[in-house]
Amino acid sequence: MHMMYFTEQPMSAYDAQAGLDFGATALNFSNSYYNPVEGSRLYNEYLEEYILAEQCGADGIMLNEHHNAPFCMQARTNMFASILAAVTKRVKIVILGNPLPLTENPVQLAEELAMIDMISKGRLVSGFVRGGGQEQLANGVNPAFNRERFMEAHDLIQKTWTQPGPFRWEGTHYQQRVVNPWALPLQKPYPRVWIPGVLSKETVIWTAQQRYPYIALNTSIEATKTIHETYDKAALEVGYTAGPENFGYLIRVHVQDTEEKAMENARQFMWMQGEFTGLANPVWANPAGYFSPSGRRAFVEFSTGRAKNPRGNPTFEQQVADTMIVAGTPSQVIERLKYLVEHTRPGIMGIWANDGNVSKQDRRRCIQLLCGEVMPAIKEFGATLGLKDPWEANAPVHLRYSNDLAGQKVAAE
Amino acid sequence: MSVVWTDMVKEIAGIKLHISRAGRGQTVLVLHHDIGTVDRLPFYDALAEYFDVLIPHHPGWGKSERPQWTRHPRDIAAIYAWLLADLGVSNVSLVGLGFGGWIAAEMSSLSPEAYRKLVLVGAMGIKPPEGDIADQAIVSYIDYPRSGFHDQAAFAAIYGDVTTDQLEAWDIAREMCFRNAWKPYMYSQTLPHLLGGVRSPALIIWGDDDRIVPLSAGHAYARALRDATLTTVPDCGHFAEMEKPDAVAKLTADFLSRS
Numbered sequence: 110m111h112m113m114y115f116t117e118q119p120m121s122a123y124d125a126q127a128g129l130d131f132g133a134t135a136l137n138f139s140n141s142y143y144n145p146v147e148g149s150r151l152y153n154e155y156l157e158e159y160i161l162a163e164q165c166g167a168d169g170i171m172l173n174e175h176h177n178a179p180f181c182m183q184a185r186t187n188m189f190a191s192i193l194a195a196v197t198k199r200v201k202i203v204i205l206g207n208p209l210p211l212t213e214n215p216v217q218l219a220e221e222l223a224m225i226d227m228i229s230k231g232r233l234v235s236g237f238v239r240g241g242g243q244e245q246l247a248n249g250v251n252p253a254f255n256r257e258r259f260m261e262a263h264d265l266i267q268k269t270w271t272q273p274g275p276f277r278w279e280g281t282h283y284q285q286r287v288v289n290p291w292a293l294p295l296q297k298p299y300p301r302v303w304i305p306g307v308l309s310k311e312t313v314i315w316t317a318q319q320r321y322p323y324i325a326l327n328t329s330i331e332a333t334k335t336i337h338e339t340y341d342k343a344a345l346e347v348g349y350t351a352g353p354e355n356f357g358y359l360i361r362v363h364v365q366d367t368e369e370k371a372m373e374n375a376r377q378f379m380w381m382q383g384e385f386t387g388l389a390n391p392v393w394a395n396p397a398g399y400f401s402p403s404g405r406r407a408f409v410e411f412s413t414g415r416a417k418n419p420r421g422n423p424t425f426e427q428q429v430a431d432t433m434i435v436a437g438t439p440s441q442v443i444e445r446l447k448y449l450v451e452h453t454r455p456g457i458m459g460i461w462a463n464d465g466n467v468s469k470q471d472r473r474r475c476i477q478l479l480c481g482e483v484m485p486a487i488k489e490f491g492a493t494l495g496l497k498d499p500w501e502a503n504a505p506v507h508l509r510y511s512n513d514l515a516g517q518k519v520a521a522e
Numbered sequence: 523m524s525v526v527w528t529d530m531v532k533e534i535a536g537i538k539l540h541i542s543r544a545g546r547g548q549t550v551l552v553l554h555h556d557i558g559t560v561d562r563l564p565f566y567d568a569l570a571e572y573f574d575v576l577i578p579h580h581p582g583w584g585k586s587e588r589p590q591w592t593r594h595p596r597d598i599a600a601i602y603a604w605l606l607a608d609l610g611v612s613n614v615s616l617v618g619l620g621f622g623g624w625i626a627a628e629m630s631s632l633s634p635e636a637y638r639k640l641v642l643v644g645a646m647g648i649k650p651p652e653g654d655i656a657d658q659a660i661v662s663y664i665d666y667p668r669s670g671f672h673d674q675a676a677f678a679a680i681y682g683d684v685t686t687d688q689l690e691a692w693d694i695a696r697e698m699c700f701r702n703a704w705k706p707y708m709y710s711q712t713l714p715h716l717l718g719g720v721r722s723p724a725l726i727i728w729g730d731d732d733r734i735v736p737l738s739a740g741h742a743y744a745r746a747l748r749d750a751t752l753t754t755v756p757d758c759g760h761f762a763e764m765e766k767p768d769a770v771a772k773l774t775a776d777f778l779s780r781s
Binding site for chain 1: 659660661662663664684686689690692693694696697699700701704705
């Protein structure tokens, strides 16, 4: 089992009341509330905490990016990935992920990722995402072509990494006359690609068709099972049987020496509670054309206040009861996580550990207990359940590198 | 006199286009707003008393099929030029409402002598010298249309409590706007340079409280066209033909009736 540490890198040093008064903490919530002095302090503290997570035993550091919002300070995930490539020695650098539709130049993205892979000596996991609706608006990218751009950018990056250049790319959204970057990934055929997501069925199916692991982002146990069913079906259709190595699960966890302190800090997960994360305006979070057409009717009703958020807005207590948030002493957390692991069977696990206003001292203690005690116990438990990560399972990087497909077996006979 | 409308479907450029038609006389092509159009409006009926009125749903809006390939209002302009050719009508006048005004201006610039007269109502398509065209991407489906009315009672008279079907239609309309006019948003950088050749006399109508397209864009149109008159409608927002149907219909009909 692969266990990685994650934080949204919250820009916690801002006037939270101002966000509540404005009614949204993304996109148009003014950056006049941003304090670069505090930003500088927090960036450096988060960096030190990643290094601590490696020292304490984490298998990986999971990174992401968001824009125009205090809930995440990473505006370009490749920046922290580059730094970690240089300052860490062992951990996998797991980018979940680069928002492909935001790029106008996927070849340059392929180049940057290849550099990170080489500098880290082959420790990159290169996840890709569509990016939230707000990210499209924050970057001036057309939300109506989001999914098309995602797929085309992926195909171009994959080709850039695997086919010797120069070649020419004349696509629908990208045209590159000369593709021939002089930086290629160290890992062959190319770095592992994992796809994180929340609810989009189309993405689950596409991910299964590529044979990339799908990382469910703090979905409920029931929703996670539905994702697995969708993935399993799509996998069988292209000729393979999905296993734990095809699934990851991100869960919010906070550990301290006492239950009381863990619970108090875990309440900070509610700091930015809203539409997945952050207090969101539904129209910004899901601009027209971004959402699945099948969800259009439900969405317009929700966005105009005629229906409840389909994702709900449960209280902290409810989320703890539902195992959406896990908090306590190491032994308490281990017990809850075992339950979760048994019911969701992931080969990859992301632990989202520190959010909101948790003190530096408590963040560091949480990392020590988490990476030093909780992760080893869960990995050991996972092994007894046969939960292998993609490396342990020696899983192919992409469907095209499979040698166990249903059709292939028939052909071999 | 009650107006009898006939709906028809014409296949143009591989897509099924929905068109409503009524009236007799000279042909007037009415091009609707970015938010689409309801089927019947007093303004449409008023024009149909004097003219042969054609009201298509833009490709991808309303009941017209979505083309996956259009990327610019100029593409829609070409679709309508093709439609008029297939219908066998000539010496047509164009009435462009908001976003439809942009399409009408593109049609005119591509065929400077083809159209009899041109009426632009709160037309998008030119970068306003002062102010910006309102960005519908960051406001709700109801707030955006509302912002186009000076008097909210006029909005309510057309849309009532707003049905879920209407909300869905606005979401689709918004998506089509993004697919055709995302960047730069709702204007062309080349159109102002191409309008000078247009021979058609033009009437430019603007609500004096248009909060979606600043009046400065109307002045820019008036300067770019050879023969244009700008007139404003008092106490009126962007959706002028819906808010002040009598006034806008009279201005339009008088202008189009003059020889």
